[in-house]
Amino acid sequence: MTRRAGLRDVAARAATSTKTASRVINGDPRVSADTRARVEQAVEELAYRPDPLARSLRRGLDETVGVVVDEVSDPFFASVIGEIERMALDRGVTVIIASTRRLAEREHIVLDGLLQRRVAGLIVASISDDHSHLRTASCPVVFIDRAPVGLAADAVVVDDRVGAVQAMEHLLGHGHRRIAYVGDRLSIATARLREVGYREALAAAGVPVRADYVEEMDPQDGDGLEVVQRLLALDEPPTAIFSANTRCSLRLLPPLHRLGRTDVAFISFGDFPTAEALDPPVSVVNHSPELIGRLAATRLFRRMNGDEVAPETIVAPVAIVPRGSGEVTP
Amino acid sequence: MTRRAGLRDVAARAATSTKTASRVINGDPRVSADTRARVEQAVEELAYRPDPLARSLRRGLDETVGVVVDEVSDPFFASVIGEIERMALDRGVTVIIASTRRLAEREHIVLDGLLQRRVAGLIVASISDDHSHLRTASCPVVFIDRAPVGLAADAVVVDDRVGAVQAMEHLLGHGHRRIAYVGDRLSIATARLREVGYREALAAAGVPVRADYVEEMDPQDGDGLEVVQRLLALDEPPTAIFSANTRCSLRLLPPLHRLGRTDVAFISFGDFPTAEALDPPVSVVNHSPELIGRLAATRLFRRMNGDEVAPETIVAPVAIVPRGSGEVTP
DNA sequence: AGGAGCGAGGTAATCGTTGTCATCGCGGGA
DNA sequence: TCCCGCGATGACAACGATTACCTCGCTCCT
Numbered sequence: 261m262t263r264r265a266g267l268r269d270v271a272a273r274a275a276t277s278t279k280t281a282s283r284v285i286n287g288d289p290r291v292s293a294d295t296r297a298r299v300e301q302a303v304e305e306l307a308y309r310p311d312p313l314a315r316s317l318r319r320g321l322d323e324t325v326g327v328v329v330d331e332v333s334d335p336f337f338a339s340v341i342g343e344i345e346r347m348a349l350d351r352g353v354t355v356i357i358a359s360t361r362r363l364a365e366r367e368h369i370v371l372d373g374l375l376q377r378r379v380a381g382l383i384v385a386s387i388s389d390d391h392s393h394l395r396t397a398s399c400p401v402v403f404i405d406r407a408p409v410g411l412a413a414d415a416v417v418v419d420d421r422v423g424a425v426q427a428m429e430h431l432l433g434h435g436h437r438r439i440a441y442v443g444d445r446l447s448i449a450t451a452r453l454r455e456v457g458y459r460e461a462l463a464a465a466g467v468p469v470r471a472d473y474v475e476e477m478d479p480q481d482g483d484g485l486e487v488v489q490r491l492l493a494l495d496e497p498p499t500a501i502f503s504a505n506t507r508c509s510l511r512l513l514p515p516l517h518r519l520g521r522t523d524v525a526f527i528s529f530g531d532f533p534t535a536e537a538l539d540p541p542v543s544v545v546n547h548s549p550e551l552i553g554r555l556a557a558t559r560l561f562r563r564m565n566g567d568e569v570a571p572e573t574i575v576a577p578v579a580i581v582p583r584g585s586g587e588v589t590p
Numbered sequence: 591m592t593r594r595a596g597l598r599d600v601a602a603r604a605a606t607s608t609k610t611a612s613r614v615i616n617g618d619p620r621v622s623a624d625t626r627a628r629v630e631q632a633v634e635e636l637a638y639r640p641d642p643l644a645r646s647l648r649r650g651l652d653e654t655v656g657v658v659v660d661e662v663s664d665p666f667f668a669s670v671i672g673e674i675e676r677m678a679l680d681r682g683v684t685v686i687i688a689s690t691r692r693l694a695e696r697e698h699i700v701l702d703g704l705l706q707r708r709v710a711g712l713i714v715a716s717i718s719d720d721h722s723h724l725r726t727a728s729c730p731v732v733f734i735d736r737a738p739v740g741l742a743a744d745a746v747v748v749d750d751r752v753g754a755v756q757a758m759e760h761l762l763g764h765g766h767r768r769i770a771y772v773g774d775r776l777s778i779a780t781a782r783l784r785e786v787g788y789r790e791a792l793a794a795a796g797v798p799v800r801a802d803y804v805e806e807m808d809p810q811d812g813d814g815l816e817v818v819q820r821l822l823a824l825d826e827p828p829t830a831i832f833s834a835n836t837r838c839s840l841r842l843l844p845p846l847h848r849l850g851r852t853d854v855a856f857i858s859f860g861d862f863p864t865a866e867a868l869d870p871p872v873s874v875v876n877h878s879p880e881l882i883g884r885l886a887a888t889r890l891f892r893r894m895n896g897d898e899v900a901p902e903t904i905v906a907p908v909a910i911v912p913r914g915s916g917e918v919t920p
Numbered sequence: 921a922g923g924a925g926c927g928a929g930g931t932a933a934t935c936g937t938t939g940t941c942a943t944c945g946c947g948g949g950a
Numbered sequence: 951t952c953c954c955g956c957g958a959t960g961a962c963a964a965c966g967a968t969t970a971c972c973t974c975g976c977t978c979c980t
Contacts, residue, residue, distance in 0.1 A: 266936055277960045282938060292958060312707050313652060314936035317643045317965050333672030333879075335665055342663030345689055349700070354707065356686050359675055370679070377642050377684065514867040533665075534864035536844040549663075596966060607930050612968060620927060644966035647935050922980095930973075935966105943960080950952090 265306035273302035285310055312354075316378060321399075324354040325381040325560060326374035330362050331480075336506060336530065336549050337385065340404065343553030344383060351561065353380070362480070364388045375399070381560045387448070400563035402556045406449045407573055414563070415573040416556040418547040420450050420529075423578035424457025427502050427527045427545050430580055432465045435589050436500040436525055440473040440491050442512060443504030443529075451476075454504040454529060473498055477508050484511030492521065499524060499590035506530030513538065525588040527580075536583060543586025547578045595636035603632035615640055642684075646708060651729075654684040655711040655890060656704035660692050661810075666836060666860065666879050667715065670734065673883030674713060681891065683710070692810075694718045705729070711890045717778070730893035732886045736779045737903055744893070745903040746886040748877040750780050750859075753908035754787025757832050757857045757875050760910055762795045765919050766830040766855055770803040770821050772842060773834030773859075781806075784834040784859060803828055807838050814841030822851065829854060829920035836860030843868065855918040857910075866913060873916025877908045 271281040276295055283291050284299040291299075302308070316322035327344055329337040345355045356379065358370035367388055374382060375397060382401040392410040394401055401408075403415040431439050441458045444451035455474070462469050472494055475487050491498055501516075501524055503509040509528035516524065517538070528535070528544045535542040555574050562569075580586075601611040606625055613621050614629040621629075632638070646652035657674055659667040675685045686709065688700035697718055704712060705727060712731040722740040724731055731738075733745040761769050771788045774781035785804070792799050802824055805817050821828055831846075831854055833839040839858035846854065847868070858865070858874045865872040885904050892899075910916070 267938095268936080278937075279939090279961080280959060283959090286938085290958065295958080309702075309706050311647075311936050313643055313647045314965090315938080317641075317647050317935090317967090318937045318939085320965075322643065331672060332675050333665075333669040335663075335668065338665065338668035339663040341687070342661060342689065345662050345687060346691075349688065349696075352703075354686055354703070355688070356684055357671070357675060358679065358685070359672065361676075366679075372639075373682075373684070376639050510863045510867075513864065514871075517867045517869060532864065533840045534843065534862065534868065537840075537847045537868055538864065539847060539869050541844075597968095598966080608967080609931080609969090610929055613929085616968085620929085622928060625928080641966050644935090645968075647937095648966080648968045650935070924977105924979085926975105926977085928974085931971090932969105933971100934969080937965090939964080940962090941960105942962100944958085946956090947954105949954085 265308045267308070267310070269306055270299060270302045270308045273306065274298040320378060321380050322354075322378045323352065324356055324377070324379045325383060325557075325564075326356045326358065326370075326377075326379040328358050328360060328367065328370055328374070328382070328384045328386070330360055330385060330387065332357055332359050334507070335532065339549035340385075340553040340556070343550045344557045347554065347557040347561070353561075360385075360387055362387050381564050383556050383560055389449075400560060402560045402563070404552055404556045409449075412571045414559050414571050416552050416559065417573060417575055418450075418552070419575045419578050420453035421457040421460070423529055423545045423547065424454040424502070424504060425461045426578065426580050427529060427586070428458055428461030429465075430543070430582070430586055431500045431502065431525055431527060432461065432467070434500075434525065434587055437465075437467050438470075438473070438496060438498045438590070439467075439500045439502055440475065440498035441502050441504060442475045442477055442487060442491075442508050444479055444508065445476050451504060458502060458504070477511070479505050479507035479511070482508065482511055484508070484513075485515040488512055488515045488519065488521075492519075492524075500588075501526050502529070503527070504529045506532055509542070513542065522585070523588065525586055525590075527586040531581065538585070540584030540588065543583045544581050545578050546581050547576060552576050595638045597638070597640070599636055600629060600632045600638045603636065604628040650708060651710050652684075652708045653682065654686055654707070654709045655713060655887075655894075656686045656688065656701075656707075656709040658688050658690060658697065658700055658704070658712070658714045658716070660690055660715060660717065662687055662689050664837070665862065669879035670715075670883040670886070673880045674887045677884065677887040677891070683891075690717055692717050711894050713886050713890055719779075730890060732890045732893070734882055734886045739779075742901045744889050744901050746882050746889065747903060747905055748780075748882070749905045749908050750783035751787040751790070753859055753875040753877065754784040754832070754834060755791045756908065756910050757859060757916070758788055758791030759795075760873070760912070760916055761830045761832065761855055761857060762791065762797070764830075764855065764917055767795075767797050768800075768803070768826060768828045768920070769797075769830045769832055770805065770828035771832050771834060772805040772807055772817055772821075772838050774809055774838065775806050781834060788832060788834070807841070809835050809837035809841070812838065812841055814838070814843075815845040818842055818845045818849065818851075822849075822854075830918075831856050832859070833857070834859045836862055839872070843872065852915070853918060855916055855920075857916040861911065868915070870914030870918065873913045874911050875908050876911050877906060882906050 267278045271278040281299050284296050348355045360367040385405045390410050391408045407415040531544045531546045597608045601608040611629050614626050678685045690697040711729050715735045720740050721738045737745045861874045861876045
C-alpha cells in the first residue's frame with residue numbers, strides 16, 4: 261500500500277505549491293477559483309486528510325480537550341464525559357480522558373501531561389485544594405463539580421448547599437427530627453458544602469446537630485453495612501438518612517433493604533437508574549450530569565474561540581424528586 | 591514567562607548536541623556516564639519535558655490508544671474505559687475516547703479520525719458488520735464485546751451464548767416453561783448470540799419457542815413499561831423473563847416492581863449496582879467490564895510492543911449470580 | 921604495524937504543515 | 951506615463967524532536 265498522501269502530493273497533483281494547497285485546505289479566501297478547484301480535486305482524488313499531529317505541532321495547539329475526573333467509571337462522570345464527547349465530536353474536537361483516582365499527585369501528573377500535549381482546553385473535576393499553578397496554563401480551563409481555589413476561572417457546579425437544604429427541609433417537613441448525614445470525606449469541597457446545608461437546615465429548624473449522626477464514608481470502598489449498623493445501633497437511632505452522595509447511597513441501600521429497615525426515610529443527593537425500582541422508590545435530589553457536561557463544554561468552546569468574558573461560576577440547578585423513600589414518616 | 595525549554599536548550603546547557611541529549615532522554619546506552627549526567631542535570635534544571643506532538647510526528651506514531659464504544663455513559667463501557675485508562679496511565683499512554691452512538695457511519699468517521707491521528711492502538715466495540723477496511727489499519731486493533739467480521743484480529747468477548755444458556759437453564763431448573771426473552775435489537779451481534787442461547791436452551795429442554803415471548807427493545811430509549819405490559823397481557827403470560835441486556839433490565843424492572851409483579855422470575859444478563867437492593871434482589875449473569883477492559887488493554891499493549899502472536903478471541907468468563915429474582919418459582 | 925570494530929558524539933535531513941516574506945502581474949490614480 | 955497597491959502565489963524557514971549517516975579515537979587481533 262502506498263504511503264498516505266501528504267500536502268506535497270496534493271500540491272504536485274494540482275500543479276501548485278504546498279502553501280497554496282494549504283490555503284485551500286484552510287479556507288483562505290486569497291486563492292483563485294481556478295486553483296482552488298484544482299486543489300480540491302486533487303484532495304478528493306488522493307483522499308488527502310491533513311495530519312493532525314503535524315498541524316498541531318506547527319500551530320502550537322492541538323484541537324483536543326482533556327477531561328480530568330476522579331474515576332471514569334463513576335456513573336456521574338461517565339455521563340458528564342459522554343455529553344462532552346458528544347459535543348466535541350460535532351466540532352471535530354478530540355477528547356482525551358484521564359482519571360485522578362482522587363489522588364492530588366496523580367491529578368498533577370495527568371494535568372501536566374495534558375498541558376504538555378498542548379490541549380486546546382481542559383475540563384477538570386479537581387480534587388486538589390489549590391489551583392494557582394493552573395494560572396499559567398496555556399489553554400482555557402473549566403472546572404466542574406468543584407470550584408477552583410486560588411484562581412479565577414470558569415466553573416460549572418451543582419448547588420450543593422441548596423440541594424442539601426432542600427433535601428433536609430423535605431425530611432423535616434415530613435416530621436423527621438433525627439436525621440443522619442452520610443457523605444463523602446469532608447476533605448472534598450462538594451461534600452463539605454452538602455454537610456453545611458445539612459447543618460444549616462437543622463439549625464433553621466431548631467434541631468441540634470448530633471455528632472454521632474454524621475458519618476463520613478469513602479464512596480469508593482466504604483462499608484455501607486457498617487455505617488448503617490452503627491447508626492441504627494445508637495441509643496436514639498435516626499429516623500431518616502440523608503445520603504449526600506450517589507455512590508454512598510448505592511452502598512447504604514442494599515444493607516438497609518437487607519435488614520428490612522425501609523421504615524427509615526432516605527434521600528439521596530444524586531439520582532441513579534434503579535432508584536425507581538426499589539421499594540419504596542428512592543427520593544433523590546437530582547443534578548443532571550448531562551447538563552453539567554453540556555454547560556462546561558459550551559463554556560470551554562466559547563473560550564477556545566477566544567471569547568474573553570469574565571470567569572464565571574455557573575450553578576446547575578437541582579431539584580428534589582419525591583418518589584417514596586423520602587416521604588416515609590418517623 | 592519564558593518559553594518552555596526544548597531539547598536544544600537542554601543540549602546547550604549540557605554543552606553537547608541535541609542528538610546526544612535525545613539519546614539520554616531515550617535511554618540510549620551509547621552515551622558516556624559523564625555526558626549522561628550533564629544532560630540529566632540540565633533536564634532537571636530546565637524542567638524539560640519532551641514534546642509529545644513533535645515526537646509523535648517524527649516517529650510516525652502517537653503513544654496513544656483510541657477507545658471506541660457505543661456510548662461513553664453506558665455503565666458497561668464506562669467501566670471498560672475506566673479500566674483501560676487505568677492501565678494506560680501506568681504506562682504513560684494517553685487515552686482518546688469516541689462514541690459511535692451505534693451509528694455505523696459515525697463509527698467510520700471516528701475510526702478514521704483516530705487512525706489519522708496515528709494512534710498506537712485501538713480498542714473498538716464495533717457496531718458495524720464488516721471490518722475488512724481495518725485490515726490496512728496502521729496499528730493493532732482489539733475488538734471488545736463484539737468479534738470482528740471479515741478480519742483476523744484480537745477480540746475480547748463475553749460468552750454470550752453460554753451465558754444465555756446458563757441463565758435459561760437456571761430458570762428452567764426452577765420449573766419455568768414460559769420464559770420471555772427481552773434484549774437489544776437483533777442486528778447487534780451480541781444480542782443475536784444471546785437470543786441463540788435462549789433458543790438453544792429451550793430446545794434442549796423440549797420447550798417450543800413462542801414468537802410472542804421474544805421482544806426486541808432498544809436499550810437507549812425503549813419503553814420498558816410497554817414491553818412488560820405486552821408480555822403480561824398475553825393469553826399465557828410468561829412466568830419468567832430473561833433480560834439479555836443490562837440497560838434493558840434497568841428499563842424493565844421499575845415497571846415490573848411498580849406493577850407489583852415480582853412473582854415473575856427475572857434474570858439479567860449483566861450486573862448493576864442496585865441489583866442487590868431490589869426486592870427480591872436481582873439474579874444476574876455477571877460479566878465483569880473491568881475484566882474485559884483489562885484483557886483488552888493487556889492484549890493491545892502486547893501487540894504495541896511488537897508481539898506477533900496469532901490473533902485470538904479471548905472469551906471472558908460469565909457466571910450466574912443467584913440472588914432471588916431468578917429463583918422465584920412459577 | 922595496519923586496519924577492523926566499537927564506543928561516543930555530531931551534522932544535516934526529515935516528519936507534514938503553516939507563518940513570513942518576497943515576487944509577479946495588472947489596473948487605477950496622480 | 952509612472953508608481954502604488956492589491957490579489958495571487960511560491961520559496962523558505964520553522965515547529966521540536968528523531969533518524970540516517972558520518973567522524974574521531976581507541977583497542978585488539980593478525
